[in-house]
Amino acid sequence: MLKYARRGSDRIKGTFKRINSGSISYKRVGMELFKTFLKDLKGYAEGEITLEDVQQSISRINKFLYQSYPELGATTVFDGEVLQYISEFHKFWENNYQRVLNTRINKKQCKIAAECLKSATKKYDPDIFFLTHDTFGIDKNAIAQVRFFTSSQDFRGPLKNQYQKYLDDPSKFDAEFVHGDPIAFLKYIGVTGFSQTDKRLDYAKNSAELLLNKEVNAHDLAEICNNDALKIRNLLISTPNIGYGRKKADMFIRDMFALGVWPHLSNFDKIDVASDVNTMKVALRMRIIETDVPLLSSFLDIFCYQYGEVDEKSALAWRSVWEEWKKIDPQNALKSPCLIDFLIFRIGRECCKEILNLYQCESNNDHLFYWFSSNLKSCLTCREQDKKSNAHPTKKLLPCQVDSSEMPRGESGLKISDKKILHVFDGECIFKNVCRPGTPEFKKVSPPKSISIKGRTGWLSARTTIEEGGGGLMS
Numbered sequence: 232m233l234k235y236a237r238r239g240s241d242r243i244k245g246t247f248k249r250i251n252s253g254s255i256s257y258k259r260v261g262m263e264l265f266k267t268f269l270k271d272l273k274g275y276a277e278g279e280i281t282l283e284d285v286q287q288s289i290s291r292i293n294k295f296l297y298q299s300y301p302e303l304g305a306t307t308v309f310d311g312e313v314l315q316y317i318s319e320f321h322k323f324w325e326n327n328y329q330r331v332l333n334t335r336i337n338k339k340q341c342k343i344a345a346e347c348l349k350s351a352t353k354k355y356d357p358d359i360f361f362l363t364h365d366t367f368g369i370d371k372n373a374i375a376q377v378r379f380f381t382s383s384q385d386f387r388g389p390l391k392n393q394y395q396k397y398l399d400d401p402s403k404f405d406a407e408f409v410h411g412d413p414i415a416f417l418k419y420i421g422v423t424g425f426s427q428t429d430k431r432l433d434y435a436k437n438s439a440e441l442l443l444n445k446e447v448n449a450h451d452l453a454e455i456c457n458n459d460a461l462k463i464r465n466l467l468i469s470t471p472n473i474g475y476g477r478k479k480a481d482m483f484i485r486d487m488f489a490l491g492v493w494p495h496l497s498n499f500d501k502i503d504v505a506s507d508v509n510t511m512k513v514a515l516r517m518r519i520i521e522t523d524v525p526l527l528s529s530f531l532d533i534f535c536y537q538y539g540e541v542d543e544k545s546a547l548a549w550r551s552v553w554e555e556w557k558k559i560d561p562q563n564a565l566k567s568p569c570l571i572d573f574l575i576f577r578i579g580r581e582c583c584k585e586i587l588n589l590y591q592c593e594s595n596n597d598h599l600f601y602w603f604s605s606n607l608k609s610c611l612t613c614r615e616q617d618k619k620s621n622a623h624p625t626k627k628l629l630p631c632q633v634d635s636s637e638m639p640r641g642e643s644g645l646k647i648s649d650k651k652i653l654h655v656f657d658g659e660c661i662f663k664n665v666c667r668p669g670t671p672e673f674k675k676v677s678p679p680k681s682i683s684i685k686g687r688t689g690w691l692s693a694r695t696t697i698e699e700g701g702g703g704l705m706s
Contacts, residue, residue, distance in 0.1 A: 261323030268295045268319065296320045296531070298697045308534065309684055317694050321533040328536040333523040336548045340519045343665045345555035348571070351661040352563045359655060360565060360574050362489045366394045371492045372450040373397055376404045378490075379442075379449035382483045383434045383474025384422050391421055406448070410439035427686070434474035441470050453493045460484050461498040478505045478542075485569040502569040504549040509579025510572065511545045511678040516583060517665045518672070519548040529680040533690060538681040549575065577652045582660050585627035586653075587638065594620035601628075602639050603647050611639075629675065631668040635659045 268291070275288040296318055303316045306325060316322045324331075351359070366374055374394070381393045396419065397404055409416045413435040417423050422431060442448060447455060456462035463484055467475035475483070482505040487493040504510055514520050520541065527537055553568035565571060592598030592610035600611050602624075610622040630638070635658030639646040645654050653660075660666075667673055683689040688704050695702025 260326040261319075262327065264295075264319040265323050294319070294697060297693070297702060298695055298700075300697050306534070314684075314691070315694070317533050317690055320531070324531070324533055324536060329540065331524065332526075332537060332540060334540050334544045335521055336544060336551055337518050337521050338551065340517060340665060341548060341551040342555045344517060344519055344552045344662060345559060347661050347665055348552070348556045349560040349563070352560070355655065355661075359652065360570055362486065362573055363650075364394070364486075364490065365392060366490065367392075367398050369394055369397055371490075372448060373401065373404070374490055375450035375452075375487060375492050376448055378483060378486055379452075380404060380409060380416070380435065380438055381420060382479055382486075383438060384417070384420065384431055385479075386425075386427075393420055396420060406439040406442040409435050410443060413439075430474075433472050437471065438473040441473060450492060453487070453496065458493065458496055459498050460496040460502050463496075464502070477503075478507075481505045481569055482572075485567075485572060488567075489570065489573070499569075500567045502567050503546040504568050504572040504575065506542050506545040506549070507576065508678045508680075509583075510549065510575045511541055512676075513575050513579045513583055513662070514545045514548050515541075515676045515678060516673070517662055519552060519665075520544045525676070526679050529682050532679065532681065534684055535681040538679045541679050574652070578660060578662070581651050582630055582653050582656075585629055586647075587628045587630055587633055588624040589626050589628060590622045591625050592620050592622045594618075598622070600639070601633060601637055603645075629668065630658060631660050631663050631666060 271291050272288055275284045275291070297320075298318055299315055303319065303322060305313045305315050306321075307313055308325070316325075369377075377393050377397050381390055384390065400419070402408055403416060403419045413432045414423075414428075416435050417428070417431055425431075445452075445455060452463055452466065456466055464477070464480045467473070467480040467483065468477060481502050484493070484496070484499075484502050485505070488496060488499060506514075515526075522541075526541070529535075529538075532538060549571065550568045553564065553571060557564040586603055587601050588603070588605050588607075590600050590602055590607060590610070592613060594610070594613065598610050598612040598620075600622075602611075605624045605627075607624075608621060610618075610620040613620040613622075630653055638658045643649065645658055647654050649655075682693075682704070685691055693702055693704050
């Protein structure tokens with residue numbers, strides 16, 4: 232099922248229609264709308280193009296993509312709620328996005344990725360796979376309580392270390408306090424400036440209500456679910472309006488295991504990588520998931536069908552990588568695919584971005600060198616020769632596109648924070664043999680983005696009709 236239509240934690244919990252591309256005739260729902268649209272455009276392009284042709288064609292494109300009318304009908308994908316289609320294209324896209332994208336898992340690439348993980352466990356400390364949260368020595372009950380109330384708030388901006396806040400005032404994380412004064416709780420954890428306050432208030436209050444109704448703290452959720460990871464996930468997902476969909480639930484359960492709070496869970500291997508823009512980006516560039524066409528802009532992905540499809544396939548692809556790893560290295564493979572999540576996230580956030588700059592000396596064109604920022608002003612080669620000359624960056628590169636021996640180094644290794652995963656890898660990403668960045672196969676593709684359905688700047692607020700005109704989003 233397609234689960235997510237997000238910004239933040241705006242989710243589609245209803246079931247999307249699934250398309251079996253092998254059994255659908257040409258005349259699928261929405262296809263005739265697309266055919267009529269193409270015929271109309273062709274008519275405007277016959278003979279010499281006039282200003283009137285330009286006006287009419289732009290108007291027709293706008294109608295097809297972004298204008299609604301009563302006869303167009305409605306969709307029920309958002310929790311079964313009846314919502315008017317945004318446009319003809321929206322109706323077409325809902326029924327044909329799977330066939331157009333043909334998103335699939337590349338098993339061959341998954342096997343190569345598994346080999347890379349096997350090699351990485353031999354070469355590096357196993358700690359590369361685990362969380363780097365500083366819990367400041369608080370006990371396991373407190374860790375669970377903090378993470379339970381803050382996981383659902385972790386959107387539209389990074390949260391500061393909440394474990395430190397617990398040390399400052401543990402009472403602020405009591406279920407009674409959160410339920411009685413949710414706005415004070417949100418202010419205390421510092422998220423009131425991130426917008427969507429009404430949603431955050433509901434998440435905090437309803438999460439506290441769950442604990443109060445069950446007469447437990449967050450740590451005891453595992454016990455009342457018989458220490459079964461799937462039962463914990465289902466409890467969180469099925470509790471209305473607490474901010475836990477499949478992804479957040481998997482993240483929370485993963486953290487509780489990784490931080491030693493719930494070390495003995497059954498069905499823990501059923502918990503997936505909680506894909507986000509970073510894990511999807513790495514999956515796409517590694518080609519463990521592939522599509523027939525480049526991903527669409529979020530301005531065309533009305534109601535986030537593409538985002539949900541890639542999100543779902545990404546989680547399945549990382550599970551496939553983990554399963555292959557178990558086959559070839561059962562002694563060292565981690566207990567669940569969700570445990571590779573943090574490493575993939577760090578690679579996507581810290582490595583798989585253009586953080587290297589190629590510099591050129593302004594006095595000597597032969598002086599070329601790399602640096603990890605674009606703020607450098609002088610030529611390092613000239614400096615080594617006791618000369619002075621300015622230098623400027625000429626282009627940005629991914630670290631994997633540069634030989635690690637040419638990266639800027641000091642006595643302690645790469646001239647980058649030793650907390651960065653690239654420093655741990657000494658400049659060479661563990662998945663380089665999967666991506667093969669120096670070959671024509673590699674493409675620096677971007678992950679999908681999404682526009683929320685019901686957010687303040689979401690699709691429903693953007694909707695307009697043919698008669699009204701206008702519409703759209705404002706930032």
